[in-house]
Amino acid sequence: MFEFNQIYRRLESSMTEAAQFTQLLLTPPTVLDPQSPEPVPEPERAGEVRFEKVDFAHAGAQPLFAGLDLDVPGGAKIGLVGRSGGGKTTLTRLLLRMTDIDGGRIMIGGRDISRLRQRDLRGLMAYVPQDPAMFHRTLRENIAFARPGASEAEIRRAAQAAHVTEFADALPDGLDTMVGERGVKLSGGQRQRVALARAILRDAPILLLDEATSALDSESEILVQEALWRLMEGRTALVVAHRLSTVAHMDRLVVLDRGRIVEQGTHHELLACGGTYAKLWQHQSGGFLDESPAPAAPSAPPSPRQGDSWR
Template identity: 45%
Template sequence: MPPDSQQPADPDKSARDVEGWATLRRFLPYLWPKDNPGLRIRIVVAMALVLGGKGIMLALPFAYKGTVDAMAGPVDTGLTVALALVAAYALGRFTSVAFDNLRNIAFEKVGQYASLALAEDVFQRLHRLSLRFHLARRTGEVTKIIERGTKSIDMMLYFLLFNIAPTVIELIAVGVIFYINFGIELVLGTAVTVVLYVAVTRWITEWRTKLRREMNDLDGKALHRAVDSLLNFETVKYFNAEQREESRYSHAARAYAEAAIKSENSVGLLNMTQSIITNALLAGAMAYTVWGWSKGELTVGDLVLVNTFLIQLFRPLDLLGWVYRTIRQGLVDMAEMFRLIDTDIEVKDIPGAPALIVRTPTVVFDNVTFGYEPGRTILDRLSFEVPAGSTTAIVGPSGAGKSTIGRLLFRFYDPTQGRVLVGGEDIARVRQDSLRAAIGIVPQDSVLFNESLAYNIAYGAEGADEAVVEQAARDAALMPLIERLPDGFGTMVGERGLKLSGGEKQRVAIARTLVKNPPILLLDEATSALDTRTEQEILGTLKRLEEGRTTIAIAHRLSTIADADNILVLDHGRLAENGTHAALLAKGGLYAEMWSRQASERGKDASTTDEGEAGEAAEAAEAAE
């Protein structure tokens, strides 16, 4: 579904509209899909079965009345009629049950496909939203919104079509029957009671809806805290924060429990109020019938007829409160999901954008200015060019804008001004999928899916076969690890790849990029989180990965990019220096200062290591003596 284009000025009114008829209006196309006539036929069949079942149920009280009146007459003439009407009554009840179940069978596919279509739309939309959205939203809350919204669809369809609509039909039919058989008084009494019942139910349910919204917010917060804590399990352990996390979760869960208590207690109030109204109608209607019987205008069967009709009517009316609450809650849940669909896509393809065809893999930043927030500029009129087949390193102090370059290159954001060109094409004017297909990345933190090694390596290209995966693993120096593992390529890597070491995860990321085989490669501080020995091993593998590709290497440790063809030195989002390693050292500028500081730190680390090794040797000698 396309997002709503207009945003009302009053947010509260907007919320009420979206959770009411506006939500229902947007939901109806999923119920009546234009491109699936088979589902529409099923809906028509289901509605025909509903009408047939309702007609049978409206005829049953007359069979019951006829049976009672026949029994009140002579036995010899009434026995046959009474038995025939009893048989018809039993057959009618069975037929009504059969129609209800056939209706459910016919409609089940409609409900499931409507849920599937809406869930697919939401999931597709989430993958098209900007990185800014996903960094700001809580994953637990988003998944909960999708779960609640999709689960509400099937119930919404069922209640709207098979409870609300048949109840309205039955109310009209009972009014006509009462008018023909008992006069306008009973019709008016029934109408006033039903209106009062609906009004009270709606008033109390609206109050409960506020409690439901509060419960949803608190439930999402509790889930977010639980998911966030478990995802950061190691960090919690590092800082002995188990009790702190338990307290945070307990606080959120307790707030949810208190809101749930209020909500459930309000159910009792609603049920008692409904019972008072319906039983008052039943007592008044039966008293009216008894009064008519006392005057000889009505029969005993008429009392049974009125009683049976009202009890049949009370059954859906008794459920009306629960149905109304369920529909209102479903509208709230679906409204939240529609808000996800309505979230503006920050980075969009222009209409009719062509695919990017990279003939010469060059990268150019042309006078690019960008900031994540207004008033805070990260890149300031930055310009540089990466020639085809070369390796360009980007270095600078923390906060200089190095990683932002990678995000702009992948077009997770658009520059405030300026252009980014790949292969001579402005990336804002080509399709995003084709742009990202041309660029491979080995990030600092290689996040893996909780799947097998083979799945994570093959993720680089859809449809990659076993031979390609194995060759990529071999080129990434992963085969020694895989051959040691009992399950080989089928080994599960755990949540976010936590079962692997940092170096192993980086090798998987390299293998995944080899499978993708892109002409342009981005190394975003790919070794900064590794120890020196592992770093040197990974650097050798990266060198093989860079061969024949245009490479941009964002680095913190200058020793890893000293052999780059060109080095760009950023400072406060601007290009401070550029040149080869030797040329930059000769300038004696910012790069030389950073190199000198890092060399000094490496010297201290080496000195400390030497002293430690000497101390260990002395202790070993003393122990030997």
């Protein structure tokens, strides 16, 4: 009778879960593949990104972008900065075509992204979201799914580069440790490292990092940054960061405020023009504006004098 009771309970919970999943699957997707999709852009152009007069409003919200233009040449490293709610995350998600835009177009390698198969489009990008999702599987599986078919050595290398092995090797099961439902057994910084390992393993021409190192302490951030600079070599990168020292060395910084690009330029150009960016930098560096070193050596980020976040 006891066992029968157990079986009945398992059956009951499976039925409930199945009902929930069925409901999810019944929701019709809003982003659809085109009838006759275009082929993926040629590899040598796959890193070119253009936003052309993009209009976008979140469902039921005020328009966020109106006629937004942004041109990112192949291989460029762009830092996206600005106040909370400025539209940085939305911009990266539009490029992934998580939602369709209301006007204008977004181009990758000369192709309109809505003309590509979603699978092909997303295959061009490695995305580290602001709040990376973890599956209740092992650390290894959580990294490996970024590129099905990756070899054990490649997974290990990615885990090493993102400093996942640093904490994984201290666990009794190493990379075979289960991370818990939604990764609850990992700290915020550890989850971010797993997400970075995924991006490294993915090996895609475009890199989208949304606050990817924000939960790391300054010391680990410097180490992980070095791995990221190596990863960015020869790729296009869009990097969102509140901690400005993280992006100060990028080729170009784009300051977004309430859906508008208010400033663009290198760290030094923006400091010199004394606008929004200069103010933010001043806040974070405690007023020591001239302490920023020349952006020559990407492996050495500017002195991390700033507070963690100005939000």
